[in-house]
Amino acid sequence: MRKPDIFKVPIGPQHPALKEPESFSVSLSGEKILGVDIRIGYNHRGIEKACEERTYVQDVYLIERICGICSHTHATCFVQAVEEIAGLEVPKRGLYLRTLIAELERIHSHLLWLGVAGHEIGFDTLLMYTWRDREIVMDVLADLTGGRVNYGMNTIGGVRHNITPEQAQKVLTAMDKLEEQTKYYIELALGEATLAARLSGVGVLSHEDCVKLGAVGPTARASNVDRDTRRDDPYAAYGDVSFSVITDDHNDVFGRTVVRVKELMESYSIIRQLLKNLPEGPIAVKAPRKIPIGEAVSRYEAPRGEDVHYVKANGTEKPERVKVRAPTLANVQAVKKMLENRYLADLPIIIAAIDPCFSCTDRMINIREVASKNSRIMEWETLRQKGIEHYRKQGIDFSKVKITQSF
Amino acid sequence: MYLRGVKMAMEEDVKQALVKQFNLPEETIRIPRPRRIFMEISPEKLKEVLDFAVKELQFTILLTITGLDESDRFGIIYHLAQKSGSILNIKINISRDNPILKTITPDFSNADIYERELADLFGIKVEGLPPGNRYPLPDNWPENQYPLRKDWKQEKPEVSEKSGGDQNA
Amino acid sequence: MIHSLFLLLIFPGFIFLSIFGTYAEFVDRKLYARLQNRMGPPWFQPLADFIKLLAKEDVVPECAVPGIFRIMPIFALAATTTAFCYVPVWSTHSLYPFSGDVIVVLYLLTIPTITFFLGGWYSTSLFARIGSVRGITQLFAYEVPLFMSILAAALLANTWSLTDITLFYSRHPSYTFFNIIGFAVSILALIGKLEKTPFDIPEAETEIVAGSFTEYSGRLFAFFRLTIDIEMVVGAALLSAVFLPFGLTLGPIVGFILFIIKVLFIVGLLALIRTIVARLRIDQMINFCWKFMAPLALLQIIINLILKGVL
Numbered sequence: 029m030r031k032p033d034i035f036k037v038p039i040g041p042q043h044p045a046l047k048e049p050e051s052f053s054v055s056l057s058g059e060k061i062l063g064v065d066i067r068i069g070y071n072h073r074g075i076e077k078a079c080e081e082r083t084y085v086q087d088v089y090l091i092e093r094i095c096g097i098c099s100h101t102h103a104t105c106f107v108q109a110v111e112e113i114a115g116l117e118v119p120k121r122g123l124y125l126r127t128l129i130a131e132l133e134r135i136h137s138h139l140l141w142l143g144v145a146g147h148e149i150g151f152d153t154l155l156m157y158t159w160r161d162r163e164i165v166m167d168v169l170a171d172l173t174g175g176r177v178n179y180g181m182n183t184i185g186g187v188r189h190n191i192t193p194e195q196a197q198k199v200l201t202a203m204d205k206l207e208e209q210t211k212y213y214i215e216l217a218l219g220e221a222t223l224a225a226r227l228s229g230v231g232v233l234s235h236e237d238c239v240k241l242g243a244v245g246p247t248a249r250a251s252n253v254d255r256d257t258r259r260d261d262p263y264a265a266y267g268d269v270s271f272s273v274i275t276d277d278h279n280d281v282f283g284r285t286v287v288r289v290k291e292l293m294e295s296y297s298i299i300r301q302l303l304k305n306l307p308e309g310p311i312a313v314k315a316p317r318k319i320p321i322g323e324a325v326s327r328y329e330a331p332r333g334e335d336v337h338y339v340k341a342n343g344t345e346k347p348e349r350v351k352v353r354a355p356t357l358a359n360v361q362a363v364k365k366m367l368e369n370r371y372l373a374d375l376p377i378i379i380a381a382i383d384p385c386f387s388c389t390d391r392m393i394n395i396r397e398v399a400s401k402n403s404r405i406m407e408w409e410t411l412r413q414k415g416i417e418h419y420r421k422q423g424i425d426f427s428k429v430k431i432t433q434s435f
Numbered sequence: 436m437y438l439r440g441v442k443m444a445m446e447e448d449v450k451q452a453l454v455k456q457f458n459l460p461e462e463t464i465r466i467p468r469p470r471r472i473f474m475e476i477s478p479e480k481l482k483e484v485l486d487f488a489v490k491e492l493q494f495t496i497l498l499t500i501t502g503l504d505e506s507d508r509f510g511i512i513y514h515l516a517q518k519s520g521s522i523l524n525i526k527i528n529i530s531r532d533n534p535i536l537k538t539i540t541p542d543f544s545n546a547d548i549y550e551r552e553l554a555d556l557f558g559i560k561v562e563g564l565p566p567g568n569r570y571p572l573p574d575n576w577p578e579n580q581y582p583l584r585k586d587w588k589q590e591k592p593e594v595s596e597k598s599g600g601d602q603n604a
Numbered sequence: 605m606i607h608s609l610f611l612l613l614i615f616p617g618f619i620f621l622s623i624f625g626t627y628a629e630f631v632d633r634k635l636y637a638r639l640q641n642r643m644g645p646p647w648f649q650p651l652a653d654f655i656k657l658l659a660k661e662d663v664v665p666e667c668a669v670p671g672i673f674r675i676m677p678i679f680a681l682a683a684t685t686t687a688f689c690y691v692p693v694w695s696t697h698s699l700y701p702f703s704g705d706v707i708v709v710l711y712l713l714t715i716p717t718i719t720f721f722l723g724g725w726y727s728t729s730l731f732a733r734i735g736s737v738r739g740i741t742q743l744f745a746y747e748v749p750l751f752m753s754i755l756a757a758a759l760l761a762n763t764w765s766l767t768d769i770t771l772f773y774s775r776h777p778s779y780t781f782f783n784i785i786g787f788a789v790s791i792l793a794l795i796g797k798l799e800k801t802p803f804d805i806p807e808a809e810t811e812i813v814a815g816s817f818t819e820y821s822g823r824l825f826a827f828f829r830l831t832i833d834i835e836m837v838v839g840a841a842l843l844s845a846v847f848l849p850f851g852l853t854l855g856p857i858v859g860f861i862l863f864i865i866k867v868l869f870i871v872g873l874l875a876l877i878r879t880i881v882a883r884l885r886i887d888q889m890i891n892f893c894w895k896f897m898a899p900l901a902l903l904q905i906i907i908n909l910i911l912k913g914v915l
Contacts, residue, residue, distance in 0.1 A: 037730050045810040056734075059886060069571035077582055077589070112468065148810045150801050150883025156640035222802055222882040242497055242545035255496075260520035261470055325471060325514060325522055327498075336514065338501045353499035353549075361545050372734070373885040376810040 034062065037372070041070050045148060045376035052379065059371045064364055079350040084110055084184055084319055087347065094352065096177055097140065100133045101330040102337070102352065103182040108263055109326035109339035110184050110347075114319045120265075120307040122186030127265040128199075128302050129173065129181050130328075131295045135206065136165045137331035138288045138295075141383045142213065145285060148376040149226040154216070161209045168202045171195060186312025196303045203296045210292045217285050227282035231366040231378035234279055241362045244355050245333020246291065247382045249275045250283035257329035269301045281381040318345050330355050332383045356384045446472055446521060449492055456487055470521045478527045478536075481513075485525070485542060488515055494523045497539075500549040502557045504585045509534050509557060529559070538563040556583040616693055618685050624864075625833030626650040628871050632836070635875040650833065657826035665819050669726040676723035677820070677827035683715035684834045691841045692770045694859035696852045701767035706758055709766060709842060710751055713797065716831050717743050720806070723828075724816025735815025738886055739799070739806035745893035746796030746803070752901035753786035753793070757846050760908040766845060773849040780847060782911055786904040787847040789897050794839045795874060796893070798832060802881040803889055840870035 035056040041049040049070035055062040075094055079087045092103040104126055111118060118126075139162040146154025166176045173179035173189055181187050217223065233243065238251035248255055256273040258266040274290040276283040319341040328335045333355030342348040359382040366378050419425070446466045454461060457480060464474040476484055488494040494515035503510035505528070513525045529536060536553070538561050539546045550561045551570040558581035572582075581587060611617055629650040637644025664670050690705040692698045698705070717739055724736030758764060760779060761772035773780050796803040799815075807815035814820075820828060844866035851862045884892065 035730060035734070037734070044813055059734075059738075065568065067568045067570075069569075069573065072571050072573075074582070074589070146882070150804060150808060150810070151881070152801075153640050153879045154882075156642055160641050220880075220882075222884060225884065225888055226882050239495070240544055242543070255518065257520075260518070261522075322467075323473070324467070325498075325524060327522070334498075336498045338499075338512065338514070340503065349501070349503050351499070351501040357499075357548060358545065361548060371885055371887070373805070373808065373811055 033057070039375060045379070047144070048384075050384075052375070054367075054372065054375065056372055059373065061367050061370050061372060061375065064367050066360065066364060068360060076350055076352065079347060081346065083317070083345045084315075084347060087350065088182055088184065089180065091350070091352070092178055092180065092182070095354070097137050098133065098330045098332065098335070099178045100129050100181060101328055101335050102354075103179075104130060104264070105326045105328040105335050105337040106339065106350070107182045107184050108328070109324040109337050110319060110341070111315075112324040112326065113322035113339065113341045114184070114316060116185050116313055116315055118186050119310045119313060121190075121309045122311040122313075123265045124268075124302050124306050125187045125189070125191060125311060126182065127269075128191075128299060129169070129179055129187075130264065131298050131302070132165055132169050132172075132199075133179075134295050134331045135292060136162055136169065137383070138292050139165065141288060141331075141380075142285070144380055145281075145377060148380045149223070151223060151226075154223075157209075158213070161206060164202050164206055168199055171198060183312060183315070185315040186310070188312070190311050191306075196306070199299065200303060203299055207293065207296045210289060210296070214289050214293075217282075217289055224282065226377065227285060228278070228280060230281045230370065230374045231284075231381055232280050233362055233366050235277075237365050238279075238362065241365060242358050243333075243362045243382075244358045245330070245383075246284050246287045247333065247359050247362065249273065250287045251279045252277040255334075257327045257334050261327050263326070263328060265302060268305065269298050271298050281377055284381045318343060319347070332356060333359060356382065360384065446470065449521070449523065452492060453484070453487070456491075457484065471524070472521065473524045473526070475526045475528075478529055481525070481527055482537070482539075485513065485515075485539060488523055488525070489542065492523070493517050493519075494521075497543040497546055497549075498522065500546065500553060502553045502559065502583065504531075504557065504583065506585060507531060509559060511536065511553070511559075513539070534559040536561050540565065555581075557581055558584065611699055612689070616688070616699070621685060621688055621834050621837060622830060623651075624867075625830065625837045626654060628837050628840070628867065629833045631868055632871050632875045635872055636878060639876070639879040654826050654830060657821075657829070658823055660822040662822035662824055663819075665727055665729065667728040668819065669728075672722055672726040673819075674824060676719040676726075677824045677831065680716040680719040680831040681827050681834070683712045683719070684831055684838055687712035688834075688838050688841065690766055691838060692767055692845045692852065693841065693863050694852070694856045696767060696771040696774055696849070698767050701765055703768075704764045706754065706764055706766045706769065709838075710754065713835065713839060713842070714743070714747060716835055717797065719831075720816040720828070723820070724818075727816075727819035729819045731812040731814070732816050732818040735806045735812050735818065738812075739816060741886060742796055742799075742803065742805060742889060745890045746793040746897070749789050749893060749897035749901040750793035750797070752898070753783075753789040753904055754842075754846055756786050756901065756904040756908045757783050759905065760911060762912070766842075770845050770849045770852060773846075774852045777850060779911075780849065782907060783847055783904065785900050785907070787843070789901050789904070790843055790847070791870070791873060791877075792897055794843065794870075795877060796889075797839060798836055798874070800874060801878045802884045804883055805886050805889055808883060836871060836874075837867055840867040843870055 037054045037056055038051065039054055040046050040051040051067040051070070053065040053067070055064070075090060078090060082090060088103055088107060091106045092099045094102045139158045143155040143158040143162070146152065146158070169179060170176050172191060172195060173181050181189060233247070233251050235251050235253065238248050238253050243251070244255070252275050254273060254275050259273055271294045274287050274294065276287050278286065321341055321343045323338070323340040326337045326339070335355055336353040338351040339347055340349040363379060363382060367375065370378065446469065449472055450464045450466060453459060453464060453474065457476070459476070463476070464472065466472055494517050496516040496518070498514040498516050501512040501514065503512065508528045508531050511527050511529065515523045515525065534557070536559050538550055540550070540563070547565065547567070548570055550564055551567070553559045554561050554564070555569055555572045558579070613619060630645065630647050633649070634644040664673055687709045689699045690701065690709050721736040721740045724732040724739070758769055760782070761769045763769055763772065799806050807817065817825060817828060841863070844863065848866050852859050
């Protein structure tokens with residue numbers, strides 16, 4: 029028998045299935061995946077280094093921009109660490125508001141995921157429906173904080189925006205609407221045949237593998253790993269609210285979908301509890317400019333899984349070291365396992381099912397080739413020259429065209 | 436305090452168990468707040484301590500590995516977590532001139548990517564790391580440039596006047 | 605001569621087909637959008653897309669075989685347009701009927717898929733190659749049920765000519781109801797032919813970019829898109845001629861309006877199916893075709909054979 033031909037298909041760094049640059053080089057035999065070579069790091073922006081060169085307050089805003097979706101996640105995780113080092117006691121109301129935004133963010137992230145998952149398996153109707161409903165929660169967030177994805181809510185020592193009773197009422201109304209929609213999605217996820225056909229048994233990650241590879245968040249909980257930082261290591265106001273941790277034993281993409289839609293229902297309940305028991309009082313305490321020497325590890329259950337920040341302070345107004353471990357970095361290592369012996373058609377949804385966020389994952393370094401010895405920055409003129417040559421080969425001559433530059 | 440999980444080991448118990456097992460002075464282990472334990476040990480003992488923490492104290496989850504540049508030496512912190520929520524931060528110090536670290540991938544298969552990060556950003560040689568792609572720097576990154584070292588400064592790109600300006604202007 | 609040219613090129617030939625094809629695409633897109641709570645495009649959007657693509661540069665990949673790469677879109681367009689000559693439109697008569705034309709129409713409607721395969725394969729892009737192999741694999745799955753269900757209808761009418769089939773059913777409209785299984789099967793097969801969800805596996809965007817069309821751009825791509833639009837109209841016209849032969853004796857104007865309505869009804873049906881399902885995997889698609897569609901088409905043939913004996 030002839031050995032089957034092996035294709036090597038580059039999925040990424042630029043590919044319609046991926047919303048961010050990362051590379052999965054897939055070896056295929058026919059439609060079957062034989063192996064995959066994952067290369068991440070295309071999104072490095074030097075944020076950890078940049079944090080060391082800025083003050084704590086500046087860092088809050090910088091860190092908020094690590095990720096476009098879990099912006100509140102990173103900011104909260106960072107300020108929690110700094111508050112711990114500085115020994116600041118955040119007022120109760122501040123903690124409640126922080127938690128409120130956190131849960132609203134979880135809702136918007138999970139709805140976003142549901143839509144992306146639908147798109148990856150060619151079910152665009154789900155994408156359109158969930159993203160329409162996502163607008164509701166985005167509007168609420170914009171109303172509370174002024175931003176749709178970057179809220180600027182956190183500051184060291186508390187939060188920056190208070191909430192009026194009218195706003196609280198608006199949030200509650202939105203929750204009712206969303207809950208009704210989510211019930212429909214749960215029905216859809218559990219009932220629709222082609223959806224189940226594309227999700228069941230796909231991207232299986234057994235409980236043992238999941239524990240071994242250290243997967244986090246809904247990915248882990250769908251493999252029946254009962255871990256949720258909100259319950260295990262309560263931060264902000266999570267100690268005061270009651271909620272259940274959703275787990276599922278399907279171990280596949282279907283399970284991950286079920287976990288996420290059911291988590292939405294928990295989030296609605298948490299938000300109602302928070303608003304019902306919202307304490308009166310100040311929302312923030314004043315933080316010193318210089319943070320005393322110390323170190324702290326902070327954890328936060330992001331929509332995608334557990335986010336870990338380590339902050340070391342050296343007594344000045346700038347941190348000595350900020351380390352970010354985004355949830356995707358913990359999950360991406362499980363993707364290889366999930367892709368084993370699957371079909372190419374399953375690849376987009378398997379990757380999407382960990383809800384990857386490569387901006388979070390790749391943080392650190394600003395890539396500027398000029399900094400290296402073999403500098404290769406193309407100047408404007410060189411680029412233009414290259415363009416002219418390219419077109420001359422095709423019989424079009426642009427060299428006569430003069431460009432007057434005005435600087 | 437909301438704590439649950441298998442074989443609860445409170446922070447103080449963990450501390451005493453570690454002190455007893457490895458004959459450590461009490462002050463090398465700090466408990467700044469509930470569920471956080473910081474300790475410092477010598478690099479040779481790392482494997483023993485990790486084994487003990489995993490098998491006896493149920494710190495089975497590796498959260499991440501942090502590298503620190505402390506001007507005269509590198510600090511490496513292994514953040515381990517229990518299912519019940521406590522975090523054990525084990526710090527070791529290695530020399531800055533010849534930074535060599537033994538991999539812990541045989542025990543924690545997810546340590547792979549965190550160790551690659553140390554290798555790329557601090558220039559720490561990790562022995563025994565399985566072959567694979569580098570992370571997170573690009574493949575054409577110049578050698579001996581380790582951005583998270585304190586003495587590494589990002590140079591301002593040298594841009595000639597003609598090339599840098601706004602081309603739409 | 606001039607009359608024939610008019611028929612072939614202008615009405616109901618190429619020009620009419622192109623305009624109606626783009627309009628059918630608009631109906632498809634608009635319905636799809638409205639079902640998804642979106643606004644959808646304005647009526648001239650597909651036409652505007654086509655004109656815009658015509659103005660764009662044709663890029664032929666360096667590794668591609670330029671001859672095949674360039675000729676395939678035109679080949680596909682010619683095949684689908686030709687097929688329309690044998691489909692009855694406003695009366696029970698097609699333009700150039702002859703005995704056995706139903707086979708020719710089915711054959712001509714297979715050609716676009718083959719051209720997608722050849723065009724994709726010779727463009728040498730990895731994604732295009734995977735897409736073309738998928739397209740051909742899919743062809744073997746849906747083509748047999750489609751043939752069987754249309755031939756079952758022909759069997760009952762006792763003729764191999766589309767014109768005679770239509771004539772037979774418009775004389776005995778109640779017989780159409782026996783072909784309901786065949787109609788359902790051929791609608792599903794048509795989805796496969798047009799490569800629409802849930803059978804859009806050959807051009808699954810999130811997996812293989814645009815499948816066979818990955819490397820196509822400009823005019824060549826515009827022709828491929830026009831082919832698919834026309835294929836949609838011709839396919840729907842074929843199904844409506846065989847399975848919905850109502851009101852064809854009421855004169856050309858009423859017949860023509862009914863023709864438009866029938867085609868748009870089938871296009872709408874396709875849009876509706878597209879809205880409520882997810883894309884299948886190629887193995888699931890093949891399984892579905894051979895496990896359900898082929899046996900159902902066979903059942904249709906058996907029913908019609910028995911009917912022929914009884915009636």
